Amino acid sequence: MNRLKSLFQQKDKNILSVFCTAGFPELNSIIPVLEELQNNGVDLVEIGMPFSDPTADGPVIQYSNTIAINNGMMLKVLFEQLKDIRQRIQIPLVLMGYLNPALQYGFENFLRDAHACGIDGLIIPDLPMYEYETFFRQKMEKYDLQNIFLVTPQTAEDRIRKIDELTNAFIYIVSSNAITGGNTDIEQTQHTYFQRIKEMKLKNPTLIGFGIKDKKTFDTACEYANGAIIGTAFINAIDHSQNLKTDIAQFIQEIKPV
Amino acid sequence: MSKEQKYQVNEHGYYGQFGGAYIPEMLHPNIEALQQRYLDIIYEDGFQKEFLSLLKDYVGRPTPLYFAKRLSDHFKTQIYLKREDLCHTGAHKINNTVGQILLAKRLGKTRIIAETGAGQHGVATATVCALMNLPCVVYMGEVDIERQSPNVKRMQMLGAEVRPAKSGSRTLKDATNEAMRDWIANPVDTHYIIGSVVGPHPFPDMVARFQSVISEEIKKQLLEKTGKENPDFVVACVGGGSNAAGAFYNFLEHEEVKLVAVEAAGHGVYSGKSAATTQLGKIGVLHSSKTLFMQTEDGQVVEPHSISAGLDYPGIGPIHANLFDTKRAAFLSATDDEALQAVLLLARLEGIIPALESAHAIAVLDRIGAKTDDVVVLNLSGRGDKDLDTYIRELNL
Numbered sequence: 001m002n003r004l005k006s007l008f009q010q011k012d013k014n015i016l017s018v019f020c021t022a023g024f025p026e027l028n029s030i031i032p033v034l035e036e037l038q039n040n041g042v043d044l045v046e047i048g049m050p051f052s053d054p055t056a057d058g059p060v061i062q063y064s065n066t067i068a069i070n071n072g073m074m075l076k077v078l079f080e081q082l083k084d085i086r087q088r089i090q091i092p093l094v095l096m097g098y099l100n101p102a103l104q105y106g107f108e109n110f111l112r113d114a115h116a117c118g119i120d121g122l123i124i125p126d127l128p129m130y131e132y133e134t135f136f137r138q139k140m141e142k143y144d145l146q147n148i149f150l151v152t153p154q155t156a157e158d159r160i161r162k163i164d165e166l167t168n169a170f171i172y173i174v175s176s177n178a179i180t181g182g183n184t185d186i187e188q189t190q191h192t193y194f195q196r197i198k199e200m201k202l203k204n205p206t207l208i209g210f211g212i213k214d215k216k217t218f219d220t221a222c223e224y225a226n227g228a229i230i231g232t233a234f235i236n237a238i239d240h241s242q243n244l245k246t247d248i249a250q251f252i253q254e255i256k257p258v
Numbered sequence: 259m260s261k262e263q264k265y266q267v268n269e270h271g272y273y274g275q276f277g278g279a280y281i282p283e284m285l286h287p288n289i290e291a292l293q294q295r296y297l298d299i300i301y302e303d304g305f306q307k308e309f310l311s312l313l314k315d316y317v318g319r320p321t322p323l324y325f326a327k328r329l330s331d332h333f334k335t336q337i338y339l340k341r342e343d344l345c346h347t348g349a350h351k352i353n354n355t356v357g358q359i360l361l362a363k364r365l366g367k368t369r370i371i372a373e374t375g376a377g378q379h380g381v382a383t384a385t386v387c388a389l390m391n392l393p394c395v396v397y398m399g400e401v402d403i404e405r406q407s408p409n410v411k412r413m414q415m416l417g418a419e420v421r422p423a424k425s426g427s428r429t430l431k432d433a434t435n436e437a438m439r440d441w442i443a444n445p446v447d448t449h450y451i452i453g454s455v456v457g458p459h460p461f462p463d464m465v466a467r468f469q470s471v472i473s474e475e476i477k478k479q480l481l482e483k484t485g486k487e488n489p490d491f492v493v494a495c496v497g498g499g500s501n502a503a504g505a506f507y508n509f510l511e512h513e514e515v516k517l518v519a520v521e522a523a524g525h526g527v528y529s530g531k532s533a534a535t536t537q538l539g540k541i542g543v544l545h546s547s548k549t550l551f552m553q554t555e556d557g558q559v560v561e562p563h564s565i566s567a568g569l570d571y572p573g574i575g576p577i578h579a580n581l582f583d584t585k586r587a588a589f590l591s592a593t594d595d596e597a598l599q600a601v602l603l604l605a606r607l608e609g610i611i612p613a614l615e616s617a618h619a620i621a622v623l624d625r626i627g628a629k630t631d632d633v634v635v636l637n638l639s640g641r642g643d644k645d646l647d648t649y650i651r652e653l654n655l
Contacts, residue, residue: 052426052558053544055438056282062425074556099280100542104557125282126543130270150283154445159286174284177446179439 003092004120004146004169007043008205008226015227016041016218016256017207018234019096021048021064022081023073025238030081033238034089036248041256042091046123046229047082049075049097056125058181060232064239075105079113086118094148094169096123107136111143121146121169129159129166137166150174153193157200164202173197173208173225181232182211186220194224215255230255260474261301264510265466265503265577271459274583276550276576279458280543284442288450289458291365296460299364300357300467312356313471316389317346319353321472323479323635328607329620335628338489339638340476342501343612349640350469350501351382355451357468359386362449369448370394373437375402375430375497376568376615377409378640379453384418394418397436399429402567409644427561430497430571434545454498455575458546462503462575469504476635477508490632493518494639495618496589497533497569499578501639506587516588518626519578520619522564523591533562535574536582536589544572550579565594565648566614568640592621598652601642613640614648 007015018037022030030047037045050068054061085093095114102110102124114122122145127136132147140147146169151160153176163171176182176190197206208221209229221228237251238244271277271293281289299305313319322341330337342350355372362370370392374380380396387394396413400422403410413420423432434456441450455462455469473492481487492509494502496519509515524532532538539550544559551573552560564570574582581587592600600620605611612620616639628634642649649655 050558053431053435055435055545056284056442058439059425066425069558076556098543100544100553100559101557103542104540104553104555126280126546128279128281128283128286131278131280134270152284152286154287155283156287177284178443 002120002144002146007092008170011043012205012226014222014256015043015207017044017046017227017229018042019046019048019229019231020234021050021061021068022078023050023068023071024064024235025067025241027071027073028081029244030078031085032244033248034085036245037252038089038091040249040252042252043227044092044094046094046096049078049095049101051098051101054098056179058179058232060181060235064235075101075110079117082117092120093118094121094123095119099124099126108139111139111145114145115143119145121148123148123172125150129162148172151197153177160197160200160202164204167204170205170207170226171202172229173206175208175210175212175221178210180210184211186211186217198224218255261297264470264507265463267459267463271463273576273580275541276548276579276583277459277462278548280546280548281458282442284445288441288445293460295365296361296464299361300464305360305364309357309360313353317352317356318344319471320475320479321345323476323483325483326608329604332603332607333623333628334630336631336633337623338480338633338635340472340505340635342472342637342639343610343616343641347378347382347385348643349378349382349613350472350504351379351453352385353471353504354453354465354468354500355379355382355386358449358451359390359392362451363390365449367447367449368392369444370451371397371437371440371448372451372453373397373430373433374453375433375570376566376613377402377406377413377644378568380418380420381409381412381416383451383453384413384416387418388416395440396420397423397433397440399423399427399433401428402430402433405648406567406644407647429567431559438545454500455503455577456498456545456547456573462547462577465500466503466507466577469500470507472501472504472637473506473508476505480633480635484633488512488515489635491516491518491626491628491634492637493520493619493623493626493634494637495520495569495615496574496578497522497571497615498573499575501637503575503577505637510586517581517586518622519581519587519589520622521589521591522566522569522618523593524563524565526593527591531563533564533569533571534591535572537591539573547576549573549576550582565652566597566618568613568615569618590622590625592618596621601649602653610638611642612638613642614645616640
């Protein structure tokens with residue numbers, strides 16, 4: 001069974017998902033990062049595929065993308081690094097990144113290699129619903145890769161329903177009208193929005209991301225959704241890290257003590 | 259402005275295999291509203307009346323179609339210059355910003371953002387925002403802020419805030435990224451006036467329609483001057499491609515009219531410092547559109563180079579990618595040096611100092627294959643005032 005499905009069957013609250021750019025801070029960091037995240041009880045990891053022009057991301061994620069590209073990270077290298085990952089990592093893994101590098105790799109080759117590495121799903125922010133249904137859906141389903149859609153405060157209810165029909169993984173609730181890395185606390189309007197989504201009783205689980213940065217924001221998100229996603233704050237925590245093991249343990253334990 | 263579709267875009271925004279709207283979900287409501295409403299809004303009688311009146315009395319249209327006798331003698335053909343350089347603010351860019359600001363008002367938007375390369379689109383946007391009393395933020399690459407400083411000051415005089423794009427190559431593509439991020443963060447009150455035929459559908463089609471006034475006028479003016487409304491050649495420079503899209507628009511279905519698009523070859527097409535997209539680019543998805551752009555084998559965007567900030571963009575709009583793919587237009591290129599020499603040539607022969615962008619089109623006039631009695635219309639998209647610092651430096655004036 002797809003690992004995402006079994007995760008959500010076993011667990012329906014306080015799910016912690018962490019995003020980390022592959023190739024950051026060092027070219028070979030992703031393997032130790034995945035191991036430490038799993039050891040510290042993280043439920044799910046989104047592995048960022050770097051892109052030179054990440055338009056939905058803020059400066060921190062863009063910085064990590066630039067460092068990763070300069071380190072020599074590319075899809076070919078990433079799949080080589082992840083080749084035997086399933087011997088060591090059991091939690092679900094999702095690839096997140098922009099469409100173009102996957103297109104240049106050859107989209108079907110990309111799906112084949114992702115599937116071979118044991119990847120469970122894909123988050124491609126610049127792949128909208130029409131293009132997904134028309135050009136991509138069949139191929140993704142062939143390789144058992146779940147497409148994960150984003151929902152924002154502006155997404156209309158009927159569109160959220162349609163997204164809920166189209167996916168079998170989870171729905172990524174973008175917490176506000178913002179790019180990644182927002183630095184404010186969760187505001188009243190966001191509570192109203194989260195509550196509205198919660199009351200829709202979607203068939204898919206929901207995870208809230210964008211602006212989730214510490215225990216307080218994580219706990220708030222978990223009141224409304226099955227869990228939350230931390231990206232920018234994690235990138236900041238491992239930037240220039242001298243000891244990934246202790247830095248990751250400290251960061252995760254502060255958010256979600258075992 | 260005719261409602262007839264010229265570039266054959268389908269309902270999802272594809273020109274052949276190019277185009278579409280590869281937008282993040284955050285932009286969906288805005289893009290969907292534009293897709294559903296733009297044609298109804300811009301062809302509504304009241305809109306057309308206001309748009310055409312502003313083009314006439316504010317922009318100064320129609321712009322002249324000028325027979326350039328000495329330039330014609332020099333290149334041994336019949337050259338007509340479409341004088342977009344005489345538009346208010348100094349370039350064709352204002353045709354589009356007048357249209358989009360009227361659209362933004364009808365969409366109920368109260369704040370305007372834009373990206374700019376050379377600063378011409380930024381100035382044109384700041385201008386219409388002053389006219390319509392709307393706050394305006396223009397994103398501009400740090401490198402461009404430096405090399406086009408008079409335009410930065412013009413925008414500020416007009417009341418716009420110029421925000422530097424500090425990531426990547428710090429030029430036009432990065433300014434576009436920053437503008438998209440702003441729109442994601444401000445989806446309700448803000449309209450993003452994209453300055454070229456790039457970005458998600460319907461922007462390429464909408465911008466081409468607003469710029470189509472250029473070729474609409476050329477046809478009428480050429481008929482008056484020569485007795486026939488179709489030239490043998492239309493030549494225009496291409497960065498993203500808005501002036502070319504407008505200049506080609508009403509000639510597309512006339513296969514006998516040869517369309518020539520001129521890209522910036524920088525230090526030379528294969529020098530590693532170039533912006534000649536059709537020569538160096540591959541199909542991919544950038545700035546929410548499937549089009550041709552310069553990229554590495556791994557799909558990372560390659561930072562372009564051109565002396566001309568307005569052509570310093572790694573891609574071309576999907577309309578032009580399709581014209582290239584279907585061979586409807588010929589794509590040539592001119593280097594930095596050739597463009598600079600063309601600036602001097604036009605200055606000395608015709609008393610007109612062109613923008614660096616437009617000079618790229620002049621630079622290829624000896625290689626388009628025009629015969630002595632052929633009629634060549636060259637879209638002189640902008641004037642050279644903004645480039646004076648570069649001219650002083652590069653031409654040792």
